[in-house]
Amino acid sequence: MRSFEPVEIVPGAYQIRLPLPIRNLDHVYVYLFCSGSDNLLIDSGWNSDECFEALSRSLQIIGLPVAELKKVLVSHLHPDHFGLVGRIKKESLKCRIMMHKEEASNIKKNRKEYSALMIRLHEWLRTNGTPQSEVESMLSNSLALARTFDKINVDEVLVGGEVLKVGSRWRFRVLHTPGHTSGTICLLAGAKDDDSSKMFFSGDHILPSITPNISLSPLYTTSEDPLGDYLSSIRSLKAIRASLVLPSHEHVFSNLSKRIREIERHHKFRLQNTLNVLNREDGLKGLTAYETASHLRWHGGGWSKLDPWERRAAVLETLAHLEYLKIRGLVAKVETRTRERKRESETTIYISSKRHEWLREECSEPK
Numbered sequence: 038m039r040s041f042e043p044v045e046i047v048p049g050a051y052q053i054r055l056p057l058p059i060r061n062l063d064h065v066y067v068y069l070f071c072s073g074s075d076n077l078l079i080d081s082g083w084n085s086d087e088c089f090e091a092l093s094r095s096l097q098i099i100g101l102p103v104a105e106l107k108k109v110l111v112s113h114l115h116p117d118h119f120g121l122v123g124r125i126k127k128e129s130l131k132c133r134i135m136m137h138k139e140e141a142s143n144i145k146k147n148r149k150e151y152s153a154l155m156i157r158l159h160e161w162l163r164t165n166g167t168p169q170s171e172v173e174s175m176l177s178n179s180l181a182l183a184r185t186f187d188k189i190n191v192d193e194v195l196v197g198g199e200v201l202k203v204g205s206r207w208r209f210r211v212l213h214t215p216g217h218t219s220g221t222i223c224l225l226a227g228a229k230d231d232d233s234s235k236m237f238f239s240g241d242h243i244l245p246s247i248t249p250n251i252s253l254s255p256l257y258t259t260s261e262d263p264l265g266d267y268l269s270s271i272r273s274l275k276a277i278r279a280s281l282v283l284p285s286h287e288h289v290f291s292n293l294s295k296r297i298r299e300i301e302r303h304h305k306f307r308l309q310n311t312l313n314v315l316n317r318e319d320g321l322k323g324l325t326a327y328e329t330a331s332h333l334r335w336h337g338g339g340w341s342k343l344d345p346w347e348r349r350a351a352v353l354e355t356l357a358h359l360e361y362l363k364i365r366g367l368v369a370k371v372e373t374r375t376r377e378r379k380r381e382s383e384t385t386i387y388i389s390s391k392r393h394e395w396l397r398e399e400c401s402e403p404k
């Protein structure tokens with residue numbers, strides 16, 4: 038395994054690179070801020086021996102054993118961000134774990150509860166057109182992940198707007214930025230009396246060249262419109278002036294407002310493409326989210342090149358775009374029921390609103 042040295046971004050602020058077992062995403066960055074005997078770790082990495090060793094080694098280089106970590110803030114409840122919290126807590130009993138209240142309320146008590154949620158999520162994928170054979174391989178991927186499940190106890194629940202202090206040097210303003218998950222948090226960090234080191238921790242919310250997955254699924258608990266939430270969250274950050282933006286993946290960057298404009302364009306383009314696909318491909322019967330996703334272009338390549346994990350993310354992201362269009366009257370949603378060998382199944386179909394109106398007129402009884 039290649040090991041990476043922690044990078045001291047400015048005095049007392051470190052970027053730590055940790056390995057991930059994910060295709061196309063081989064690392065996550067966690068950030069450590071120190072001042073005197075106080076410290077804050079933002080995110081923890083994946084729950085694996087390899088990741089924990091990399092974290093321990095990096096902290097050792099900085100001169101801070103895991104046992105002396107004081108606070109860990111979890112930006113959101115994804116396994117590459119919260120995975121090691123349980124192990125950290127075992128080594129550093131007084132370490133306080135913080136996260137947004139929406140994420141805290143989504144923590145599962147045990148592996149059984151987590152697996153039940155995964156089964157519900159995959160049933161939802163099937164309702165949205167995913168063929169049974171693919172649902173099974175997606176589900177076995179998710180259930181394999183359940184083996185890394187570790188119960189977390191949260192010591193401090195955040196809602197956004199708080200100011201967190203680390204020693205006499207660091208102040209962090211907590212910003213609630215839903216979209217990627219219901220309770221994603223970003224942080225505006227500033228060193229006392231030093232405007233040049235104003236930094237913005239963007240987590241997965243804003244990344245320098247890729248975009249975070251925005252999914253409509255039973256895991257998104259605050260609204261039916263995660264894409265609408267995401268676009269208003271990123272817009273609310275446009276006025277922030279930070280010399281450095283610290284993301285969870287890829288690399289540190291600086292021009293936050295330019296990146297926000299690029300991401301807005303990306304989603305506008307995808308919304309237009311989604312409508313084009315519906316207008317072009319739905320025939321008269323509409324398309325499921327799975328069928329719509331299979332006609333769109335994805336970061337990992339064409340549909341046939343995506344693995345089950347990537348396809349799952351693509352279908353859920355397409356659903357977020359379809360619901361965004363539905364809420365704004367551009368797409369209609371139809372629930373259909375079929376009966377096969379005594380088994381009733383439901384399928385959700387999307388159809389462009391214009392065509393839907395036309396179909397309704399065609400099908401209605403002449404007066």
Ligand SMILES: [Zn+2]
Binds near residue numbers: 115217
């Ligand atoms: Zn994430």
